[in-house]
Amino acid sequence: MKKSILILIVTMLYSCGNKEEKVYPKRTAMTESVYASVTVQPDSLYQAYAAVAGILDEILVEEGDWVQKGTPLFQITNTAPELNADNARLNLRLARDNYKGSSAVLSALEDEIQSAELTLKNDSINYFRQKKLWEQNIGSKVQFENKKLAYELAVNNLRLLKNRYERTRNELSTQLQQAQNNYKTAKANTADFTITSKIDGKIYALFKEPGEIVTTMEPLASIGSNNVFVIEMLVDEVDIVKLAKGQKVLITLDAYQNEVFEAKVNKIYPRKDERSQTFKVEALFKTPPITLYPGLAGEGNILIAQKDDVLTLPKSYLINENKVRTEDGFVTVKIGLQNLEKVEILEGIDASTQILKPEE
Known part of the structure; x- marks a missing residue:
């Protein structure tokens, strides 16, 4: 009796292990987006340089100070x-x-x-x-x-x-x-031996100490907006042609886990970084977090298309980007929108077609 039960269990496990995973296409809303790495920076951020060489005699501000345009920042001596x-x-x-x-x-x-x-x-x-x-x-x-x-x-x-x-x-x-x-x-x-601020903003960093030699090649301070921050995104060159000003962006920051912030594409820089093969895209928060600091990192998804009712299929069931496996064999499909999880099916199958998961 025990031997019969054991044989039955083994048979059931074997049959379950050989059962293929299947899905049916579903109609649902779908959004296509472009991924980008994100860095938050103050608006109008710039580095202050000396116009002449000399000795740094006095630092007139401290990190974190709010300054107005024309405020003296450093005094350099040279007779x-x-x-x-x-x-x-x-x-x-x-x-x-x-x-x-x-x-x-x-x-x-x-x-x-x-x-x-x-x-x-x-x-x-x-x-x-x-x-x-x-x-x-x-x-x-x-x-x-x-x-x-x-x-x-x-x-x-x-x-x-x-x-x-x-x-x-x-x-x-x-x-x-x-x-x-x-x-x-x-x-x-x-x-020129008195260096002043070019904007109304905040002192984010000081790079020199009194008594040090000052040259025209080294920055003395980093200054930017106190309350306006921009989102700098790096987008792969294969995706840059899909972007346009005004597109919606969903932002997640490492400092604000489990929170999603909405932004809008404000500027697309036309020059490609040859080292990273990326383009720089700038966005502005719709409602920014209460507290922001320069250099906060995160991820962004730029929404480039959205449909309310489309036929979709999990992306893991797609073979060679345009084929699926059915009980009747391989079928070529035409896809539309796609994201990290699923793709839109335009032609080739319908909601009643049973799709088998590709063999690994």
């Missing part, structure tokens, strides 16, 4: 730009005095021109008087030619002085403008 600015100021004053001052070079030329004008006037009178006498055959030819030569020399001298005056004035004007530009540049360079 060379201050000396350059002082020299530029002295050169500007000299150029201005030469052009406009009482001891200006132009004043001396103006005096020479006035003297030349008086000489020309006198020589002109003598010349035309002598010319009139010569026409009346009065006086000698030598006297006439001497008066004429003196007159012509006076005309040429006055012309040369006026040309010299214009040329000198243009040169001094150019020198004054150059001195003004040099002084502005030197003053701007001294102002």
